[in-house]
Amino acid sequence: MHVLRHAPHGTIYSYEGVEMILIMATYEQDISVVFIGDGVYALKKGQDTSAIGTKGFAKTFKAFDGYDVEKLYVDQLSLEERGLREDDLVVDIEVVSSGKIGELMHEQDVIIHH
Amino acid sequence: MNIGILVKEGPYNHQASDTAYMFAVAAIKRGHRVDAVFLYNDGVLNVTKLMDPPQDDRHISSRWAQFSLKHNTRIYACVVASKRRGISDDIVIEGADITGLGTFTEIATRNDRLLTFG
Numbered sequence: 304m305h306v307l308r309h310a311p312h313g314t315i316y317s318y319e320g321v322e323m324i325l326i327m328a329t330y331e332q333d334i335s336v337v338f339i340g341d342g343v344y345a346l347k348k349g350q351d352t353s354a355i356g357t358k359g360f361a362k363t364f365k366a367f368d369g370y371d372v373e374k375l376y377v378d379q380l381s382l383e384e385r386g387l388r389e390d391d392l393v394v395d396i397e398v399v400s401s402g403k404i405g406e407l408m409h410e411q412d413v414i415i416h417h
Numbered sequence: 418m419n420i421g422i423l424v425k426e427g428p429y430n431h432q433a434s435d436t437a438y439m440f441a442v443a444a445i446k447r448g449h450r451v452d453a454v455f456l457y458n459d460g461v462l463n464v465t466k467l468m469d470p471p472q473d474d475r476h477i478s479s480r481w482a483q484f485s486l487k488h489n490t491r492i493y494a495c496v497v498a499s500k501r502r503g504i505s506d507d508i509v510i511e512g513a514d515i516t517g518l519g520t521f522t523e524i525a526t527r528n529d530r531l532l533t534f535g
Contacts, residue, residue: 330518
């Protein structure tokens with residue numbers, strides 16, 4: 304399981320996290336991705352990074368299913384705290400409670416946070 | 418217990434590398450085995466030979482080199498993260514290799530625990 308917890312721009316954590324997810328997916332791992340805290344902003348529609356000179360990667364999430372990365376979860380509370388709703392997000396994603404994320408984490412062999 | 422270590426922050430700027438090092442030493446002292454250390458994000462900067470801190474400070478890359486030699490633990494830096502930051506084969510310490518995330522996938526899955534620092 305990969306956990307994205309930082310805002311998409313400002314630091315490279317989420318960007319390099321996504322790079323790692325895509326590469327690990329080619330090694331036939333059972334991958335899930337969880338967005339918590341400011342990590343949920345990575346999913347927001349309508350991002351435009353042209354003025355800050357960095358590569359936007361929101362569209363990459365749409366390509367995840369092509370890599371068999373299909374277990375995507377977003378923390379409901381993190382969305383609510385930031386005034387975001389499911390239809391603000393670039394992909395269809397399962398909105399789950401923090402408790403459910405805890406349960407999912409408990410089932411994992413490996414958790415990598417970004 | 419077999420342990421893999423992931424370091425995601427660079428030297429000096431962040432405590433992660435120091436904590437990872439101290440953890441690794443303590444784990445081995447307790448009889449555990451540190452299988453490998455993998456460096457990602459700014460973590461790849463921990464193995465450059467070019468760092469030259471003041472003499473009264475710890476030398477973080479030399480310390481990792483000595484650790485690797487003493488415990489026969491390889492240190493791997495992600496190639497994509499390394500290229501981005503100017504880390505190449507000719508400037509990395511003894512005991513470190515630049516490698517792909519396939520290596521990391523193996524480290525993460527073959528050990529009893531993966532511990533992330535940073």
